[in-house]
Amino acid sequence: xxxxxxxxxxxALEIKDGDVVNLGIGIPTMVANFIPEDVHAVFQSENxxxxxxxxxxxxxxxxxxxxxxxxxxxxxxxASFFDSALSFAIIRGGxxxxxxxxxxxxxxxxxxxxxxxxxxxxxxxxxxxxxxAGAKKVIVVTTHTARGDAKKxxxxxxxxLTAYKKVHKIVTELAVFDITKGGLLLIEKRKGVTVxxxxxxxxxxxxxxHDLKDFGPPLQS
Amino acid sequence: xxxxxxxxxxxALEIKDGDVVNLGIGIPTMVANFIPEDVHAVFQSENxxxxxxxxxxxxxxxxxxxxxxxxxxxxxxxASFFDSALSFAIIRGGxxxxxxxxxxxxxxxxxxxxxxxxxxxxxxxxxxxxxxAGAKKVIVVTTHTARGDAKKxxxxxxxxLTAYKKVHKIVTELAVFDITKGGLLLIEKRKGVTVxxxxxxxxxxxxxxHDLKDFGPPLQS
Amino acid sequence: xxxxxxxLEEAQRHFCDGMTIMIGGFLGNGTPELLIDAILASGVKDxxxxxxxxxxxxxxxxxxxxxQKAKKVIVSHIGTNPxxxxxxxxxxxxVELVPQGTLAEQIRCGGSGLGGxxxxxxxxxxxxxxxxxxxxxxxxxxxxxxxxxxxxxxxxSKIDPFGNLxxxxxxxxxxxxxxxxxxxxxxxxxxxxxxxxxxxxxxATPGIFVDYIVKGD
Amino acid sequence: xxxxxxxLEEAQRHFCDGMTIMIGGFLGNGTPELLIDAILASGVKDxxxxxxxxxxxxxxxxxxxxxQKAKKVIVSHIGTNPxxxxxxxxxxxxVELVPQGTLAEQIRCGGSGLGGxxxxxxxxxxxxxxxxxxxxxxxxxxxxxxxxxxxxxxxxSKIDPFGNLxxxxxxxxxxxxxxxxxxxxxxxxxxxxxxxxxxxxxxATPGIFVDYIVKGD
Numbered sequence: 074x075x076x077x078x079x080x081x082x083x084x085a086l087e088i089k090d091g092d093v094v095n096l097g098i099g100i101p102t103m104v105a106n107f108i109p110e111d112v113h114a115v116f117q118s119e120n121x122x123x124x125x126x127x128x129x130x131x132x133x134x135x136x137x138x139x140x141x142x143x144x145x146x147x148x149x150x151x152a153s154f155f156d157s158a159l160s161f162a163i164i165r166g167g168x169x170x171x172x173x174x175x176x177x178x179x180x181x182x183x184x185x186x187x188x189x190x191x192x193x194x195x196x197x198x199x200x201x202x203x204x205x206a207g208a209k210k211v212i213v214v215t216t217h218t219a220r221g222d223a224k225k226x227x228x229x230x231x232x233x234l235t236a237y238k239k240v241h242k243i244v245t246e247l248a249v250f251d252i253t254k255g256g257l258l259l260i261e262k263r264k265g266v267t268v269x270x271x272x273x274x275x276x277x278x279x280x281x282x283h284d285l286k287d288f289g290p291p292l293q294s
Numbered sequence: 295x296x297x298x299x300x301x302x303x304x305x306a307l308e309i310k311d312g313d314v315v316n317l318g319i320g321i322p323t324m325v326a327n328f329i330p331e332d333v334h335a336v337f338q339s340e341n342x343x344x345x346x347x348x349x350x351x352x353x354x355x356x357x358x359x360x361x362x363x364x365x366x367x368x369x370x371x372x373a374s375f376f377d378s379a380l381s382f383a384i385i386r387g388g389x390x391x392x393x394x395x396x397x398x399x400x401x402x403x404x405x406x407x408x409x410x411x412x413x414x415x416x417x418x419x420x421x422x423x424x425x426x427a428g429a430k431k432v433i434v435v436t437t438h439t440a441r442g443d444a445k446k447x448x449x450x451x452x453x454x455l456t457a458y459k460k461v462h463k464i465v466t467e468l469a470v471f472d473i474t475k476g477g478l479l480l481i482e483k484r485k486g487v488t489v490x491x492x493x494x495x496x497x498x499x500x501x502x503x504h505d506l507k508d509f510g511p512p513l514q515s
Numbered sequence: 516x517x518x519x520x521x522x523l524e525e526a527q528r529h530f531c532d533g534m535t536i537m538i539g540g541f542l543g544n545g546t547p548e549l550l551i552d553a554i555l556a557s558g559v560k561d562x563x564x565x566x567x568x569x570x571x572x573x574x575x576x577x578x579x580x581x582x583q584k585a586k587k588v589i590v591s592h593i594g595t596n597p598x599x600x601x602x603x604x605x606x607x608x609x610v611e612l613v614p615q616g617t618l619a620e621q622i623r624c625g626g627s628g629l630g631g632x633x634x635x636x637x638x639x640x641x642x643x644x645x646x647x648x649x650x651x652x653x654x655x656x657x658x659x660x661x662x663x664x665x666x667x668x669x670x671x672s673k674i675d676p677f678g679n680l681x682x683x684x685x686x687x688x689x690x691x692x693x694x695x696x697x698x699x700x701x702x703x704x705x706x707x708x709x710x711x712x713x714x715x716x717x718x719a720t721p722g723i724f725v726d727y728i729v730k731g732d
Numbered sequence: 733x734x735x736x737x738x739x740l741e742e743a744q745r746h747f748c749d750g751m752t753i754m755i756g757g758f759l760g761n762g763t764p765e766l767l768i769d770a771i772l773a774s775g776v777k778d779x780x781x782x783x784x785x786x787x788x789x790x791x792x793x794x795x796x797x798x799x800q801k802a803k804k805v806i807v808s809h810i811g812t813n814p815x816x817x818x819x820x821x822x823x824x825x826x827v828e829l830v831p832q833g834t835l836a837e838q839i840r841c842g843g844s845g846l847g848g849x850x851x852x853x854x855x856x857x858x859x860x861x862x863x864x865x866x867x868x869x870x871x872x873x874x875x876x877x878x879x880x881x882x883x884x885x886x887x888x889s890k891i892d893p894f895g896n897l898x899x900x901x902x903x904x905x906x907x908x909x910x911x912x913x914x915x916x917x918x919x920x921x922x923x924x925x926x927x928x929x930x931x932x933x934x935x936a937t938p939g940i941f942v943d944y945i946v947k948g949d
Contacts, residue, residue, distance in 0.1 A: 143812070156904045158909055161832065203831050234857040
């Protein structure tokens with residue numbers, strides 16, 4: 074199983090029945106595919122949907138109904154559409170139980186950098202800054218390291234921040250961290266990986282839970 | 295013709311074709327009855343209507359469609375309904391060409407007191423403070439004096455203000471004043487009334503227009 | 516889908532002394548009369564009402580005023596209900612008067628996670644007393660801060676089991692704003708319809724804001 | 733009723749160099765392509781675009797970016813249009829990035845006569861640079877000020893001769909907000925319907941905001 078799927082499957086377990094959820098693009102979008110069948114979450118899309126369903130099949134495609142990545146989607150029978158002001162009133166007003174977002178960097182204080190690499194990649198923050206500022210719970214999903222094993226889980230983010238001390242949890246293909254007032258707490262590790270191996274790939278300092286659990290399929294090296 | 299009708303008829307001439315207008319309760323509401331037939335104004339009601347028409351006849355009555363005074367009304371075929379946030383975004387955002395309101399006191403600087411007599415009558419400002427702050431043009435309609443000939447057009451309002459320096463024009467049964475940077479300017483007087491008679495009933499100082507005109511039916515004393 | 520439908524009796528249990536209650540409607544138009552019944556039946560006291568007005572005698576919020584258990588009302592006007600003025604004059608009821616547009620924006624702020632808005636309404640009047648004045652581009656504005664409630668009582672023309680609301684005519688008014696600005700939201704409607712009967716485009720209050728749908732017998 | 737309908741040629745005359753143009757849509761969804769044609773045909777230059785994004789290549793606002801006559805864009809992201817990033821990097825186009833919710837509120841302020849809103853979004857990030865921080869109830873917020881434009885270009889699913897607009901699906905997005913925040917508003921629609929075909933409850937943009945309804949051939 075590739076790293077992204079491991080992450081998406083683990084993150085999907087964070088979604089509770091009845092949760093109102095906004096998923097960012099990339100790995101976060103994949104999370105929707107792995108939610109247990111008995112969990113019914115309500116998905117928001119910041120371009121103006123409450124009750125988004127799934128990618129539209131060729132027969133279902135309607136160019137007037139797209140997600141925040143401009144892909145045509147279907148909606149649930151209880152869906153509603155609205156303008157951007159109401160959409161962000163929902164996001165900023167604490168009406169989202171959960172948002173799951175990607176990261177370029179994340180640090181042990183819960184700060185996140187996800188929208189800009191100065192001089193190199195400047196996509197902009199879109200709705201990400203609002204989502205991290207407004208959602209009741211913020212989970213970052215990311216591969217544990219970047220290309221060339223560059224560390225992404227840092228003591229302090231170096232890139233311009235998308236949010237300051239707003240992230241509650243980090244899910245990678247190797248580890249699940251809670252971000253607590255005392256710093257990072259490793260609560261789960263990938264089956265077959267040692268805590269030391271995680272420490273090697275993590276710049277941030279972290280504590281290890283007394284109740285450390287394993288998750289995911291065993292890592293094949 | 296009673297004073298209120300004289301005022302309403304004169305004020306009606308201030309409404310131009312295509313104007314978006316909000317009328318307060320009392321004399322302002324009467325203004326709608328006297329708009330020339332070739333003038334088509336769009337009436338807003340702050341409880342959430344654009345395109346209000348007239349009082350509903352018994353057959354037309356629908357308890358879900360009322361004006362800001364809770365009276366059942368009809369709406370034009372181009373009408374729209376909306377919530378109070380949009381209603382006041384329209385009012386405050388400068389999207390009303392004109393509002394016509396009543397007054398307890400009005401002064402030569404264009405300040406208005408219309409919503410409270412401390413210890414005596416405290417109805418509250420409702421939407422009046424928003425209307426005077428937001429409309430492009432504010433016209434106050436009022437009988438020239440209160441009961442017992444108490445003066446209402448003052449040097450400075452004594453009652454708590456509803457708006458500070460926001461009124462553009464005053465229409466009474468005796469006079470029409472423009473409120474200019476230099477103070478009050480009498481631009482029209484009731485047929486059969488002298489400027490001196492108006493001065494007697496007006497505490498505020500005012501200039502008289504070089505182009506002073508008469509309006510209304512001759513005053514019968 | 517979670518079942519949100521509760522009875523009037525269950526609704527009563529959500530009220531407690533001293534709470535702040537937002538109530539939708541404009542002079543009774545779009546006001547949840549059934550939930551006013553629930554407040555009255557609950558016997559709750561010392562509560563604060565946030566609403567546009569105190570209605571006209573006999574209907575809506577005026578029934579609470581007549582009951583004399585409210586401690587305070589925050590409204591834009593009380594002129595249509597003489598009893599409110601009487602209680603205010605007699606020192607039996609605290610009345611805070613707020614310009615209607617400011618009230619709408621304060622409730623919108625409360626529901627939208629905003630710390631406040633700047634408005635010209637009320638500048639240089641008694642409404643400005645005790646408020647911060649902030650200059651933007653040479654213009655002075657009052658800083659108006661958010662209003663939230665413990666519970667909001669909402670009424671629509673139609674509601675579906677998800678809680679989506681549709682409003683006929685002028686019944687919308689403060690309802691959609693209040694539905695976002697309280698910790699708990701109870702809603703009633705003229706008509707309880709099936710999922711799908713309110714088109715997604717026509718939903719004025721998305722169902723996620725509604726905690727409980729209250730149905731009479 | 734005043735006739736608001738004008739041709740594409742007449743629409744072109746409303747553009748001039750250096751103006752600020754708001755354009756509705758979200759990645760091209762709900763964007764008035766016909767009015768983008770009008771900008772291109774008008775030959776106007778050095779203008780500033782306020783929009784959610786610069787769309788994807790070939791559609792909507794990306795056609796203006798490709799034309800290289802804009803001076804600046806104020807948007808929430810440009811990641812879907814590599815050409816915008818290229819021009820920014822080459823110093824050919826000024827790009828101001830604003831959080832999407834802040835952009836929506838700033839435009840809403842511009843259309844609603846508000847002097848600004850306080851938001852937590854962007855606190856302690858580069859977005860906060862140069863902005864006033866205001867404390868309310870022990871919480872710090874950024875003061876975000878209004879955005880207005882000389883002209884707004886709006887697109888609906890249906891429009892009637894009064895200018896009332898109805899939006900299908902996700903095409904609503906920034907359109908209703910921008911329709912309120914410009915000195916002049918031009919609108920197009922997928923379908924031009926008669927008065928009365930959009931129910932009063934279903935109007936998302938009241939026609940009073942629309943100055944001209946633009947119809948192609």
